[in-house]
Amino acid sequence: MHIHVLGSAAGGGYPQWNCNHENSRQARRGDPSSLQRTQSSIAVTSDEERWFLFNASPDLRNQILETPALHPKYGLRQSPIQGAVLTNADVDHIAGLLTLRESQPLHIYATENVLQALARNGIFDVLNADFVKRIPLVLNQPNPLMGPDDSDARIVVIPFSVPGKVALWLEKENGEIQTANVNEDTIGIQICEADGTTKAYYIPGCASIPKWLAARLKESPLVLFDGTLWVDDEMIRSGISTKTGKRMGHISVSGDDGTMAAFSSLNVKRKIFIHINTTNPILRTNSHERKEVEKAGWEVAYDGQEIRL
Ligand code: MLT
Ligand code: MN
Numbered sequence: 001m002h003i004h005v006l007g008s009a010a011g012g013g014y015p016q017w018n019c020n021h022e023n024s025r026q027a028r029r030g031d032p033s034s035l036q037r038t039q040s041s042i043a044v045t046s047d048e049e050r051w052f053l054f055n056a057s058p059d060l061r062n063q064i065l066e067t068p069a070l071h072p073k074y075g076l077r078q079s080p081i082q083g084a085v086l087t088n089a090d091v092d093h094i095a096g097l098l099t100l101r102e103s104q105p106l107h108i109y110a111t112e113n114v115l116q117a118l119a120r121n122g123i124f125d126v127l128n129a130d131f132v133k134r135i136p137l138v139l140n141q142p143n144p145l146m147g148p149d150d151s152d153a154r155i156v157v158i159p160f161s162v163p164g165k166v167a168l169w170l171e172k173e174n175g176e177i178q179t180a181n182v183n184e185d186t187i188g189i190q191i192c193e194a195d196g197t198t199k200a201y202y203i204p205g206c207a208s209i210p211k212w213l214a215a216r217l218k219e220s221p222l223v224l225f226d227g228t229l230w231v232d233d234e235m236i237r238s239g240i241s242t243k244t245g246k247r248m249g250h251i252s253v254s255g256d257d258g259t260m261a262a263f264s265s266l267n268v269k270r271k272i273f274i275h276i277n278t279t280n281p282i283l284r285t286n287s288h289e290r291k292e293v294e295k296a297g298w299e300v301a302y303d304g305q306e307i308r309l
Pocket of ligand 2: 010011090092093275
């Protein structure tokens with residue numbers, strides 16, 4: 001199996017277009033210690049030919065351009081991209097679907113909740129139903145990913161709910177906001193070979209790590225995990241926003257109740273932060289926070305990163 005990181009930043013990317021925080025300024029002026037990053041998504045293949053996107057970011061067009069493996073290979077209209085698997089309905093994970101219009105056969109896999117959100121929003125009808133099939137994921141079961149020609153892509157996903165919340169753009173119609181729901185709004189994905197061997201977990205959004213989730217991830221070969229914020233009040237401290245990470249449905253990297261602490265005894269072989277916000281100091285290779293995550297055995301995902309499993 002082969003995972004290609006298409007984008008490693010949280011919604012807005014790094015630097016976010018309107019962010020004038022020093023972190024963002026460094027990336028904008030091309031400082032080599034602060035690599036620019038597009039919005040989070042990975043591409044996965046088991047045969048180097050058929051690829052599935054895991055989330056479809058607003059930066060997808062450029063991500064495809066930057067990734068020769070995803071370019072058309074023959075004929076006049078063709079794509080190695082077989083479809084997309086979605087972990088929630090956040091803008092940074094679904095807006096890229098609009099880039100995939102143009103009558104290309106595809107399969108979109110997502111939970112019923114997320115498919116309903118797409119169905120209620122007419123703009124996604126640009127994905128012509130004659131070509132694009134929307135397939136509900138069955139939680140906690142192996143779901144073999146099938147290409148649009150109904151060929152087995154030899155990737156099996158086991159989706160499972162993780163603590164999270166409904167997408168920001170759907171908050172209004174959901175009444176009282178609950179930020180650590182465990183339902184179909186936010187899922188993690190266990191990515192397996194066709195024979196059922198677990199290769200990786202992809203969890204780009206997660207509000208907390210309860211004991212059951214820690215137990216599930218224990219001893220696993222690779223986890224790509226929500227690295228949105230270093231500390232819960234990061235955006236408040238820097239005067240950028242009034243929102244905490246908790247309110248946004250994201251656990252923080254540091255602290256006693258943070259991700260590094262929760263993973264410290266899990267013996268996960270490879271741990272990679274992804275979906276990293278433009279304000280997070282781990283984006284700068286020379287920050288002490290970056291050194292701290294590296295000391296704890298974590299990597300910080302970057303665009304174009306290749307992971308062979
Ligand atoms: C998030 O990760 O919290 C969302 O992407 C926020 C957003 O929709 O901007
Ligand atoms: Mn996001």
